[in-house]
Amino acid sequence: MADLHLSRRTVLGHGTAGAAALMLGTGLWSADPAWSTPAAIDDPFTLGVASGDPLPDGVVLWTRLAPDPFAADGLGGMPPTPVRVEYEVAADHRFRKVVRRGSVVATPELGHSVHPEVGGLLPDRVYHYRFRAAGHLSPVGRTRTTPPAHGRPAELRFAFASCQAWQDGHYTAYDHMAEEDLDFVVHLGDYLYESGVRSNRRGVTTDPKFHTETFDLARYRLQYALYKAEEPLRKAHARFPWIVTFDDHEVENNWAGDVSQADTEPDQDPAVFRQRRAAAFQALYEHQPLRRAQMPRGPGMRIHRRLGYGRLADLTMLDTRQYRDDQADGDGESATSTARFDPDRTILGARQRDWVLGNFSRSGAQWQILGNQAPMGRTDKDPGPAELVWLDPWDGYVADRNRLLAEADRRGVRNLVVITGDRHQNYAWDLKRDYQDPESPTVGAEFVGTSITSGGDGVDVGPDGETFLAANPHMKFFNAQRGYARVHVDRRRWTTDFRVVPYVQRPGAPVATRASVVVEDRVPGVQV
Template sequence: MSWSTHARTANSARWQPSRRRFLGIGGGGAAAVLLGTGVFVENSVTSVPLGGADPFTLGVASGDPAPHGVVLWTRLAPEPLAPDGSGGMPPRPVRVEYEVAADERFARVVRGGRVVATPELGHSVHPEIAGLEPDRVYYYRFRVGGALSPIGRTRTTPPVPSSPRELTFAFASCQTWQDGFFTAYDHLAREDLDLVVHLGDYIYEHVPDRDRRGEIRESALRTEVFDLPGYRLQYGLYKSEAPLRAAHARFPWIVTLDDHEVEDDWAGDHAGTTPVPSADPVAFRRRRAAAFQAMYENQPMRLAQLPSGPAMRLHRRLSYGRLVDLTMLDTRQYRDDQPCDGGRSATCPERFAPGRSILGARQREWLLNGFATSPARWQVLGNQVPMGQGDLDPGPATEVSLDPWDGYVAERNRVLGAARDLGVRNLVVITGDRHRNHAWDLKADYSDPESPTVGSEFVGTSVTTRGDGEEVDARGRLELASNPHLKFYNARRGYVRVHVDRQRWSTDFRVLPYVTRPGAPISTRATWVVEDRRPGVQEG
């Protein structure tokens, strides 16, 4: 089909950033950023002939939907595994055109325009589309010269004052490429969803312990990454997977990060488990800046998420009418270092210290203000590491991992106590990181056996990380014996599907029998629910 002649200049959201936001963006200046978002348009830039190569090997995506708009994304990369991280693109700007239509055949184009993909931002573009109708499906595509992208499908959210009947979404996390095939995304792409939430560990920075797929040949993929070309290359590897591209093209995504987008177990300005050179604070901040820039370049994120050096605004709130407020947290960037040298501990008094924070004071107050002012029936927290207590000692002692909220007990009690005291109607936390499925109750104070249940948490397993998995592993046997608030545990791979209406939240744990070879079927291992005004999980 020929490119529509009805495309017109985009009516994009004209968010006007200050100059300081562009300082330290890996050499990408204000002009490069604004050209890639469509805020500014450079008429003199032309398309670059690519000799017949497909510039859209990494696919298309949309993200952070709102009632009247969404952000679109693509990154030009005819050679996604080019060792220098360039994607095989020439070092000059390239004009990219886009269209948004009300139908899949693009007979009714409603928005269109052009943006510029610059080498400073990895030849990625992030046009923000405004002026759309609420709660509507739209289709979009890009063009560079004579090359057309795959068609993407997206959906706007209902008007903020409305009261939608239902929302269906999925959430996923933890997808080590070397640990297995992305079959879960084949199945997710065929679901009937309004949106997808990714809770972190989209890529992994470390040297693989074992290549279960047996496919890594490029030397550049066998080393831990510390710089921008390395992180770009990792995204190129992950996004070269057809199932992941299909899931991105099918639904709008809301994304955040955990630790492996930067470094295992990092905390604020503190490096994680990697030794020198990353342990040096200055070197770690450079590494974090590179990782943040690569994440922005490779995800459907708005200009508001544009990193400024080693800082990036990832906590944000998205409303689905008055039915759901989805509050995305950032439990990495502002936290104190893990207590007692991290790891696991049965004796770590530091984890109870009143001043210790996993959110940082400003984000915590922003979160609690949302509790106090939101009109939504369901308050949902998009959270990276488990909030509920995960005791691993079936005896009288309490042995916990110190990287999750168990290392920050006072703040957990403050957040859950505030949800109770402020009258939050239904608090549900969705979480990644653990590579296992959990359904458990959230307690106001886990040290008090009589403490009331104030919310519910669903922890989703990994897409591939740690290989095939099993029904209940050794850790699961310990946790089931030690945590009476834990109602369900499973260690298979997959994702989580959620349906929520005005009276009930329903969680389906969708699992695969294997991921170390392609073609696995999917099934619903269990369904757990939350009833309106009744905190805690119940078997469905």
């Protein structure tokens, strides 16, 4: 980012208010003690604390000051002035061995959120952190750095999750996730849903300000506050560093590039949608532990990035929304679409695809992990000779899928594993170089994780599962309960445990491992 080389005076004097606010909130400069402190406010740490994007020598920390998170104006009950926020990082939970201290400025331009990037830490270590602002002390968070870039860790443990519609149930799965032994959590999108919550499966009455769909910044901020009010979610954030991306519902269902889902309306104005997307991206940044490199620039945001875990694994987070072509033949399903095979259609965009392929060639990691929003493998819904597929995921962009998988094979990727959200169902299946060719080789494995709550109480298999298993011979496992996936990776194998809860429409559900599915080193595909 070129802005990082500018002086404080240059940015404050000539940059936009958003750029200045970002720099003040990331710890690029230390906060001046003269920055104002509110005379008296209630506890500002109602939305919790978080850390993310761990590196061998540091992490990014996050909190947002919001003594009244449900204030109708979306400002969280804060005065419209900058506020100094101090942070501490310690090697112990009692903070007797503080290793880093600093301060940043929470500005009203960014909803009084802060994202200090803390460096100088030791690799592969657990640390504890906390914030102080306006005389209040935050909850304590726990985080962890990754192994050295050229280190050879024996194992990696993480979980991945997606799709947590507040209106569909309770976040009990996060209570269980917080008790796991994990190095980090990957969230694959649909962290929130843009729709109102007047009707909900929780059976509760909601405030009218939450009944409308989200369109502007104030409303997106309120939606994040509603979701982050859930204690299990805050607990899981405080327990592990998170690596996050977005899918569609952080903005609007099934959006594609500059095209809103309302692309069939004759009066749709792309400029109006870009304005909405800018508001959604700013609210997302304000509520997630993201680094300066992920700063939104109007309706654009660089969310695709790569993080390493020594020489054991590389995690590449994809962006399958901003650079894609509009869906072929509508956003639904089709058995007749030929446009989905168009060689010029893309879900990644050429630049991002080249970046991913270049990483394949440059990486020396044993496991190549792609964090992906919507299923990459084929999901045929017709067990007969026809092929009925959804057009929003990679089935609507067949050429891009084939190019990516063929190049992974050609470039000798040792172990390709894709982790995916979106579908509200658990799948384990083989990734084929070309699904139209029955003899096509398997080049990788994909694990699709179910939702935290979206869809309400789930089922084990049901009619949909029976249909999918019959229509897709590459599918080795199906389940449609709620929960998350827990992953253990070592030098010999990858194991995904599908952790499920029997219900979400009331709290207190137990958790169980529904299945464990394995990928062996140098053996493409899954083994149940």
